[in-house]
Amino acid sequence: MTHDAQETTTESAVPERLFDMFTPASYAEWRAAAEKTLKGVPFEKRLVSKTFENILLQPIYNASDIADLPHLGSLPGFAPFVRDTRILGPVRERWQVAQELPYPTATEVNQAAQADLPRGLTTLNVPLDQATRQGIDPDAAAPAQVGAGGMSLATLDDARRLFDQLDLARIPLLIQTGALSLPVAGLLLAAAAERGLSSDRWQGTLAADPLGNLAAEGSLPASLERCYDLLAEWTRWAMTNAPHLRTIMVSSYVYHNSGASIGQEMGCALATGVAYLRAMQERGLDVNEVAPRMQFACSVGANFFLEVARLRAMRMLWARIVAAFDGNEQAQRIHLHVRTSAWTKTRYDVYNNMLRATGEAMAAVMGGAHSLHISHFDEAWGLPDEFSRRIARNLHIILQEECNFFRLIDPPGGSWAVEKLTDEIAAQAWAFFQEIERHGGMAAALAAGMPQEAIAATRNERFAAIAQRRDVIIGINMYPNLDEKRPEFRQIDHLQLHAARAADLRHSRDNRSDEACRTALSNLATQRSVAAVLAAVRAGATLGELSCTLTAADTPAPQVTPLPTHRAAEQFEQLRDAADAYTARTGRRPAVFLANIGPLAQHKARSDFATGFFQAGGFAVINNDGFASVEEAANAALAADADIVTICSTDDTYPAVVPALTHAIKTQRPTTTVILAGYPTDLIDTYRAAGIDEFIHLRANCYDILARLQRLKGVAA
Known part of the structure; x- marks a missing residue:
């Protein structure tokens, strides 16, 4: 074979596009494969999420989703400006x-x-x-x-x-x-x-x-x-x-x-x-x-x-x-x-x-x-x-x-x-x-x-x-760091600032001609123009005097219900603040003892869950490698001197453990709050009758439970 023939054969064997090497997959095929991996869990429940805008976020989008959108043909710098108001965007004019x-x-x-x-x-x-x-x-x-x-x-x-x-x-x-x-x-x-x-x-x-x-x-x-x-x-x-x-x-x-x-x-x-x-x-x-x-x-x-x-x-x-x-x-x-x-x-x-x-x-x-x-x-x-x-x-x-x-x-x-x-x-x-x-x-x-x-x-x-921790805030309602050493922050001393600013105002007024200022403000009251404002400023008028003059002889101002300012983390931060204040007041952090039953593999999933759950409220968690018997777990819980005990194991283990362990703890210390990690639906009433005070699980309202526990234990008012 000649060199030219070899080159031609090689070139013809290389596909023009990478994707030509693969059989195209339709959305229906992809969805069928995805549903197979879900093992019976509904596709919409696991892979489609709803936003606070009531928009359903899909796991994958395709060309058919945008086929009829009217704005797709627009260019940057041209109406309706969806792509940018500038033809070259930030290339010539950075943000x-x-x-x-x-x-x-x-x-x-x-x-x-x-x-x-x-x-x-x-x-x-x-x-x-x-x-x-x-x-x-x-x-x-x-x-x-x-x-x-x-x-x-x-x-x-x-x-x-x-x-x-x-x-x-x-x-x-x-x-x-x-x-x-x-x-x-x-x-x-x-x-x-x-x-x-x-x-x-x-x-x-x-x-x-x-x-x-x-x-x-x-x-x-x-x-x-x-x-x-x-x-x-x-x-x-x-x-x-x-x-x-x-x-x-x-x-x-x-x-x-x-x-x-x-x-x-x-x-x-x-x-x-x-x-x-x-x-x-x-x-x-x-x-x-x-x-x-x-x-x-x-x-x-x-x-x-x-x-x-x-x-x-x-x-x-x-x-x-x-x-x-x-x-x-x-x-x-x-x-x-x-x-x-x-x-x-x-x-x-x-x-x-x-x-x-x-x-x-x-x-x-x-x-x-x-x-x-x-x-x-x-x-x-x-x-x-x-x-x-x-x-x-x-x-x-x-x-x-x-x-x-x-x-x-x-x-x-x-x-x-x-x-x-x-x-x-x-x-x-x-x-x-x-x-x-x-x-x-x-x-x-x-x-x-x-x-x-x-x-x-x-x-x-x-x-x-x-x-409920469906929305996660790292370091707040999930994966908190109770050993955090916060940097120094500077906050305003409003009383000191108020006094200093009042002194500034007195100095300014002492160094102006009151007569010239009154004349300029009188002119401003009738003209309400930029030129009149500038004249009053140069005569020594203050911002408050300018505002009062500009708004004099006016109809009543509107009154509405103001919109309050919030941050997403503030509820859990209040729990942490209360726990930190309690620690400073008493010398010890409010604590939860984990009564882990059985070997590590048996209790680890729920003890890890419980640890993160309680730490989000500023509680110290006393963990361990697990106990072989109810008696051993009860003795350790009582020795830990924690006001809250959480039982961690499997649903299959709980019927033989929960009533006996709860009874052993509350007989010796009736004020102890006993919590169960999990929510075995068929036995909830039975466990409550046995003395379980609370259940923590994936669907629980973490904030409400932690706030209730803080009030119960004197951590928060």
Whole structure:
């Protein structure tokens, strides 16, 4: 055979595609094989999981699942923008590293910014404290409000300290001002102007979110109509004077942190955005002027593919809404800021929060976030230190430079699973949005308590799943570490801060002309314009004085039931807190003795289960290799001096062991609580009659049982 003939034969023997070597398998064949491995357990029960959005997550998706989806033909940068609002996605414009600097004073925020900007930070993201967001000077606020959630801002001196030595022309802002923008904006604009920065060079977001603040606080500093009037004034001024600044915030953090499903959170955000579009139109602004001025901000949680899909769905739905308002394609492009979830973060085993934040950050990046805050691992405890800031900030850099995510445009695009989930989440969010609209819009729905009730129901479902450990939180309700040595955390001394801020206010007022300030505030009361605000700021007016003047002679402010802030781990953390306090009080940890019956193979599965079960409540577990007799087990249990004894063995062993062992223990120590690991259905009443107080098993409510035991044994009140 010639060389040419050999080469031809070899080439013809190689298949063109790898999959050509295998016989194609249909979904029906795959499912039949999967069901065979389940050995009679229903396919839907074991392999299909239901989310809190009522979406059924399938174990595998195929082309038929997305065959009829209308958005599949879209391209990045083109309506409906499901793949991205930018043609090249993050390739030409990376996501902004917008780490929150949540310190209570302007000096501390400035110091952190100066340290972090040369090390990867690209946006000055400054949360404001509760007093500032409500338009209250710190000396007039309750101490708990000052520094709560962010920086206290009240005077022009505060704004000067915030901007000291910062190159404002090169640093975009991300500041949510509360229900009103003008007081905060006036202070910051005046300070920046002193540093030579004209307003037309401002970048980023300096925006109010009246409905978001109403949902979070339950009230506003003014009527909603007055808030909208001032928001329109700020937006109109920025269109002319600060063309690169977004002025309207739609934040869904409050809904997420109250336990909402993705569909509920998105529905509330859409309804809020629609309310702002309508309000601005009523005040003479066009949708094509307003929509580009809007900044959406949402949290991304733990369910990776759902979270990727939700950002894609949000772009698509907002484009649909703006198009319905006759907005052009430019106006249909949503601007998305994302923060990793506060709901998912824990106070115990805190370094696990780094791992949680990593997964959430990847979902945000793959979903197409324009800017991103990655949670500091100690966020649930208090203020971040330099180390926790560095770890969170460097995660951005790793995702960009080592993982090369900035080179990818909609990386999950075309995935059968992600495309199907994008469509399903969009449907859920749209349905909840329409329900809010049927209630008269977001403000009316909040007044009626409709979103609050729906979110409370979802939150209760979440807590029930966590309590039963169907939803696992590592280090909390599963695999807790009772020997954990927690790092030092810095928390705010609100009383000390309140006193210091009150002194700052006195100094500021002592160094101004009261007559000039009164005159400027009088002019502001009649004009309510940005120019009048700036004049009052330069005359020495404080944030509280500006807010009171802008909201004077107003109709009553709305009152609604606020949405409470929660974290998924908080119930089990309360158990751990109680157990730790008991340990500090008594010198010993509350304990459970395991009465393991038989050889290791006989009791190990249930003794391991019981160990994790009780440790989740902060109980020390006294384990052993097993006992050969009831008498031996009873003697060891009594000698251990534990208030709780748990019997661990097999269902077959229990009839001969449980009554006798329970009797032996309770005869000597009647106050001992005896628990059985397992739930032998046919003998429950028999064992209860024999003295068994509780049963622990896979379907048990772990939290309820542990809380009950803590109260019974004096661990918790």
